[in-house]
Amino acid sequence: MKRYDVIIIGSGSAASQAANILRDAGKEIAIVENWTFGGTCPQRGCDPKKMLAEGAELVARVDQIKTLGVNGEITLDWATFKRRVDEYRFAVPTTKTHNWREHGIDLFEGEPHFIDEDSIVINGHEISAHHFIIATGLIPRPLDIPGGEHAITSDDVFDLASLPAHVSIVGAGYIAFEFAHILRRFGCDVTLLVRSRALKAFDRNVVKRLIDETERIGIDVRYGVEPSALDGDVLTLSDDSTLHGLVLNASGRIPSIERLHLEAAGVRADHDGIRVNAYLQTSNPNIYAAGDVSASDNPPLTPFAGQEGRIAALNLLRGNTRPFPERPAPTVVFTSPPIAKVGLTVEEAKANGIDFECKDIDLSHFLTYERIHDETAFSRVLLSRDGHVLGAHLIGQHAPELINLFSFIIQNNMTHQHVKHLQFAYPTSASDLSFLL
Template identity: 35%
Template sequence: MSDYQTIVIGAGPAGTAVAYPLAAKQRVLVIERDLFGGTCPNRGCDPKKMLYSAIETKLLANHMQGFGLSGEPQINWPDLMAFKRAYTSQIPVGTQRGLTSAGITTIHDAPTFIDAHTLQIAGEKVTTDNIVIATGQTPRALDISGHQWAKTSTDFLDLDQLPNRITFIGGGYISFELANIAAVAGAKVTLIHHNDRPLKAFPQDLVDALINQMTAIGIDVKLETTPTEIQQSSGHFTVQTSNGAIESDLVINATGRIPNLAGLNLSDIGVLTDEHGIQVNDHLKTTVENVYAIGDVVSRREPKLTPVAGFEGAYVAQSILGSTTAPIHYPVIPTIVFGTEKLAQVGVSVNTALAQPDVYTVEHLDVTHWYTYNRIKDPTAQALVVKDAAHNVVGIASLSSVADELINTFVDQLTPTGSPIYAYPTPASDLSYFA
């Protein structure tokens, strides 16, 4: 008999989502080599949103100046960081305690595959019927001279003091969100991106509008600018680029993330991977029958987001227990950038619609005069609505202070049955806790 019926590698949102349902009927082991709880609650979306709460409040207060408010609030970075740490400091211990309370065995170590049913952990061999890999992603290193001077989002989210000058390298979610936080908190911020199309999954009109907002609050957005070297001198840094030098007190590398596969020896047991992660079929099984992969470590076209990871974990638990044999079916998945305003979309994307004008139409709405946006004096609120040939709304993208609330309303409309996936973290994403 195997030591365990299922071993889960990774104790983040994906790993815990599969472990808990299994624990009632199986012997389950969860292995975590880093922080229990994973990236999102420890050094990702949750702490980012904790910091963003004060930033969002300041931005909303700025909108209301002269409309009943006078005097702008100021960000106290040490107090804000203490607020964040009060939350994140509890996550690893709390997560491990919760797993243990559910009867799940936990080990804090790095496992290595011996074969499809055997792992080596802390010098000992452990056997199992099923293995679920949920190891997530890790920041991609810069491939330039002086790359060692660049820090990551993990470092930014735990700064004791906010530096005067910060340079963000990359044009994705992380750069845009953290650059906004830093600038509103008082830093002089530069964001560089190697081409002219950052946040390329979103409609260009709305991305351009977001960049205009960022520029208005002092963020220097440099597109078509490639970093070539980072130089360090007396604690300060110079980022050499294709368009000149940028002086900085802190350089953040946010050029993307790669699958966290180091040390697992997957190729030795026949699990196929590519640059995007572990290859799986429509049952989230790898090329080895009893080995599954879920969450951000998977190579798939769906966005790599916390609620998607949890959705996959719940599905694999049902699959292992035999309560479903159907392939996984993803509902509509909302995506959101928490910037100077929130940029969100769900359903058929505007980019897809514009590429198929015989199938879809796109309507651009300026909604600043609508009651909700006028009430909060949202200066640039707008939406792009995608309709099919029958004039049904099949997708929407929005840039506004309340785009998260709007997008979750459309999630409900576009998910008539099954379990919806809400933008995270938002009030709607907390609904499962009421069950």
């Protein structure tokens, strides 16, 4: 049985960043993956989804500016988009494994599980290590209804050779809304089933504007209903109505830990993931957890996963010297139009007893948005009484880039007076920034 310095379970963003640091420190490493090497984001998540969203955004932009003199129609060809997406995502495992092997990292492909505090088994092969980093991420939550196993997940969308006439999407989060907009723009009829509140982490005013636009483009948004059974292509709902066609389960994701046998390693976990301390160390001091699988306070977003992987590796090497820094988490829903947020919502600020001013602006009359006929554009900014940004919430074509500027402002503790003295190229969305504070 071979013994390593560190075994990393998983091969996504957190695992990759950890491996880079440990390799540079001269550690003998093995990486174990139960699917294909490279992780969710580049193969069945953020990256290929954004490539499809580019097409949806183009259709949306053309639709917006028809009144400004643009004539004709454009359509999206699924087969051509899929071919380009496949070229990208199928290259990921080859690139990753080639790089790791070149740097002397051993790779194991198969379903691992712990047999004691320092040993795992993969397909009957046993290996051990002084330390472990668990970075297995999240997997789709099963659709717990009769026949629910026949629904597809967001992982499967990229494998569809052609698109169906109708898709029912179960869920009300990022994945549900993004694929609703993508599939609608690719020509599908879409029904979006929202059990309670849509996009709970986002500002309600912004979400309301997104839902208005979602319905305007022909997506049937149904509230207060749940799927109760799936038989073939017939989905029965809790109100006894039925829908026909493909069912996409976008009801959420759960930690990928069920088959790890964590109890054998003395690692505590619950429905939120693997329990960790401020240094990403688990209840077994020789085992760390990083990325989406860890029950840290960070959102399940790729940049945070990568940062957690780096910090876990550094703490493993240096003896817990680096707690995870508290930083704002800018996040975007890549619908058409996109919405974005960073920092506190109004509800969160009130719940924490924070004294704040809320500045709401309809941006559709700003030249930045009027010139592209973006009638959805809106900003809500929360300011402390001394002028610091507590939170920013946006909808509109430029929201993804603007939210990065707001994140920079918060991270650097800038006040609205600092921002008003900055110079930006004009006319750009950044040049509007000082008016939003």
